Every structure is written in C-alpha cells, then in structure tokens.
Amino acid sequence: MLDLMRLFGQVVEEQSFTVVARKLGISQPAVSNQIRAFEEKLGVKLLYRKGKGFALTPEGEIVHKHALHMLDEWSELMREIGDSEKLMSGKIHIGASHIPGEYLLPAYLAAFRKNYPEIIFKLSIGDSLEMAEKVLSHEVDFAVVGAVFDTEKLTSEFWLNDELGFVISSDHPLSTCESLEINSIMEDPMIIREMGSGHRRAFEEAISKHGLDLNDFNIVLEVGSTEAVKNAVRSGIGFSFLSRHASESCEKQGLVWANVKDLSIERGFYLLTRRNKPLTLIADECYRFLASQRSEARGQGLE
Known part of the structure; x- marks a missing residue:
C-alpha cells in the first residue's frame, strides 16, 4: 500500500x-x-x-x-529505528557535478561504507543543472553540486568551499609569468566548461564584477568535464580555470597554476535535496555523514 x-x-x-x-x-x-x-x-x-x-x-x-x-x-x-544494523543495507543513488563526483565523493563514500558495508552506491555525474533535475525527478536520492538551487521544490545546504585558478600548459609563454593581469589574457584562446555547470557560473559571476562577460574572452573550446579541460590545456589549445580540488600534481601533468590579479573565483559545493521530502533511512544517514564532514574540513583548513 x-x-x-x-x-x-x-x-x-x-x-x-x-x-x-x-x-x-x-x-x-x-x-x-x-x-x-x-x-x-x-x-x-x-x-x-x-x-x-x-x-x-x-x-x-x-x-x-x-x-x-x-x-x-x-x-x-x-x-x-535506524540503529538496527539490518536496516542499513541497500542502494544509495547520489548525483554529483564533476568536481565533487570525481575528486571528493569517492573518498568520503569509502569512509562511510566502512561503517555500513552492506550499502552499495550508484554515483551519477553531470553538470549541476542536470543533477538538480535528477533530484527533482526522483532519479537520485540527493546530489552534491557546485551551485545553489533554492526553489519551491529544492533546497541546498552548504558543504565545502572551492576556488578556481588560472591554468596553462607548461610550455606556453604565459607559464613563466608569476602573476597576470586579467586584460592580458582576454585575447588568448580560452577553454570553458559547458552551459549549466557550476564552474562556468562561478567564472561568469567573477568576471561580471569587472564589467566583463564571456563575449569579452576568446573562447575556442567548450567541454563537458574537468578532465577534458586538463587535456585540452595540456595539448596547448588554450588556458582555462581549474578547481583547486582537481589541481593536485598539476606540474606532473604538464600544467602550470598562475595567479590573475584581482580575479578571485570562489564558489561552494552544496548538498541538494527535494524540499520537505524526507530521504530514505540509508540515504539520510549518508547525507548526514557528508554534512558532518563540513566542520572537519574547516578544522583542517580544507575550505
């Protein structure tokens, strides 16, 4: 019934x-x-x-x-009655945008599963807008995305901070510059994430503070994932901006991280659920576990 x-x-x-x-x-x-x-x-x-x-x-x-x-x-x-271990089994389906899905969640889910080894996960990865739609349509239990979706049917809870930094191929002339001016990079070929991504939204919001928009940049390639950004930059197509969570071992990957003066691109990752719609027992336990990592990350200076 x-x-x-x-x-x-x-x-x-x-x-x-x-x-x-x-x-x-x-x-x-x-x-x-x-x-x-x-x-x-x-x-x-x-x-x-x-x-x-x-x-x-x-x-x-x-x-x-x-x-x-x-x-x-x-x-x-x-x-x-969630303390009953026999209830803590089944599948949790989580949606995630690319950075949390590819670089953050795997480690957190592994830690969670140590406490509940009977639980299995399905992780769907796409842009933030796509994941919000999956939450609305009940295709995932909840999502972790790089943009806020506070609507009549969705609610977002802050999770972790992120920062986007300028990256260029190590053999590009700009790679030797310790600091760049925003005006000095606008004519160079640029790689950008797809429409609907939190990454792109954060970049647009940052440059708008300088009275600029995407039309002021020489965008030559639009891609659908962070790894595609890395590969395109490494191949010499152009520069881009990359999440610091995805920037580990940049030098080993043929990439250089540089500073662009007066251009601070910060954003958050958010836990996204349907408003006033309770999660299943196991999904709620996982959600609470992830939310609890926020304070630990802050204490470790990861935000």
Missing part, C-alpha cells in the same frame, strides 16, 4: 502519468493500472480528466493529503 501511495504522490506532483512512467522506467499503462488498483483498494475515484490532463476529486485531495503525511511518518519511523 505504501508503494501505491508513493506512486500516487508522484503522479500528482508531476501531473503526468507519462513523466512518472519514464522516470520509473516502466510503461505508462503500468502506472495507470497501479493508480486504478489504488482506487479499487480505497473504493473511491481519485482522479478525473480535465482538458488534456487530470485533476483530483474531492476524495483524491483527502487521500493525497493523508498519503503524504503517512509517507512522512513512515520515513520518520524508519529513521528512529
């Missing part, structure tokens, strides 16, 4: 049988049949057609309100 309640809640939230079916990986008729089965169990009609969509019947509104409350209560119950 809880599964039917949860499905009914998703259909109402998405206002589409087709969207819910696609997100769950099942057919649209399967969703319709399960909603019909839910109605038969309750003995009332929950939905009626309205134009091209549907609306809740008076009984449907009552059931929807109580279903949400009961699902919240169930999640709270599971959380309160």
Whole structure:
C-alpha cells in the first residue's frame, strides 16, 4: 500500500502519468493500472480528466493529503529505528557535478561504507543543472553540486568551499609569468566548461564584477568535464580555470597554476535535496555523514 501511495504522490506532483512512467522506467499503462488498483483498494475515484490532463476529486485531495503525511511518518519511523544494523543495507543513488563526483565523493563514500558495508552506491555525474533535475525527478536520492538551487521544490545546504585558478600548459609563454593581469589574457584562446555547470557560473559571476562577460574572452573550446579541460590545456589549445580540488600534481601533468590579479573565483559545493521530502533511512544517514564532514574540513583548513 505504501508503494501505491508513493506512486500516487508522484503522479500528482508531476501531473503526468507519462513523466512518472519514464522516470520509473516502466510503461505508462503500468502506472495507470497501479493508480486504478489504488482506487479499487480505497473504493473511491481519485482522479478525473480535465482538458488534456487530470485533476483530483474531492476524495483524491483527502487521500493525497493523508498519503503524504503517512509517507512522512513512515520515513520518520524508519529513521528512529535506524540503529538496527539490518536496516542499513541497500542502494544509495547520489548525483554529483564533476568536481565533487570525481575528486571528493569517492573518498568520503569509502569512509562511510566502512561503517555500513552492506550499502552499495550508484554515483551519477553531470553538470549541476542536470543533477538538480535528477533530484527533482526522483532519479537520485540527493546530489552534491557546485551551485545553489533554492526553489519551491529544492533546497541546498552548504558543504565545502572551492576556488578556481588560472591554468596553462607548461610550455606556453604565459607559464613563466608569476602573476597576470586579467586584460592580458582576454585575447588568448580560452577553454570553458559547458552551459549549466557550476564552474562556468562561478567564472561568469567573477568576471561580471569587472564589467566583463564571456563575449569579452576568446573562447575556442567548450567541454563537458574537468578532465577534458586538463587535456585540452595540456595539448596547448588554450588556458582555462581549474578547481583547486582537481589541481593536485598539476606540474606532473604538464600544467602550470598562475595567479590573475584581482580575479578571485570562489564558489561552494552544496548538498541538494527535494524540499520537505524526507530521504530514505540509508540515504539520510549518508547525507548526514557528508554534512558532518563540513566542520572537519574547516578544522583542517580544507575550505
């Protein structure tokens, strides 16, 4: 019955049988049949057609309100009895933008799994906007991204700080400069991350303080990952800006990190969840573990 309640809640939230079916990986008729089965169990009609969509019947509104409350209560119950080790198993699906997904989360998840070895993870990596959409669509339990998404349906909690620095190939003429002026690099070929990435958003916000935008730079390549940025810079295509979390061993990789005067590019990484929607027991435990690392990182000067 809880599964039917949860499905009914998703259909109402998405206002589409087709969207819910696609997100769950099942057919649209399967969703319709399960909603019909839910109605038969309750003995009332929950939905009626309205134009091209549907609306809740008076009984449907009552059931929807109580279903949400009961699902919240169930999640709270599971959380309160969470000390039972037999419950701490299953899969946690986390979404992440490239830097936290590729350079930060693997170590943290390994540490978490030492306490709960029965838990397995699925880690989906993409740009921040894509991961926010996955949180909304229930495709991931929660996400770690490089941008804030505080909306009617999403909420962000600060996790860790990050800084972007100028990087260039070690055999490029600019590599010998200890410090650069922003005006001196604007005409050189530049590599930038794709639209929707927190990396790109942070760069745009930083240069806007100088009255500049992307059109003022000679952008020759747009890429979809940090490793692609590194490889493109190393090959000599142009310069870029790189997260300090991804900059370890730059010299060994043929890259040089330099300072650009008066251009400070800082951003945060954020834990992203659906607003007022409790996580599963194991996902909540993992979320709390990651959130607790914030204070430890600050104490170690990692922020």
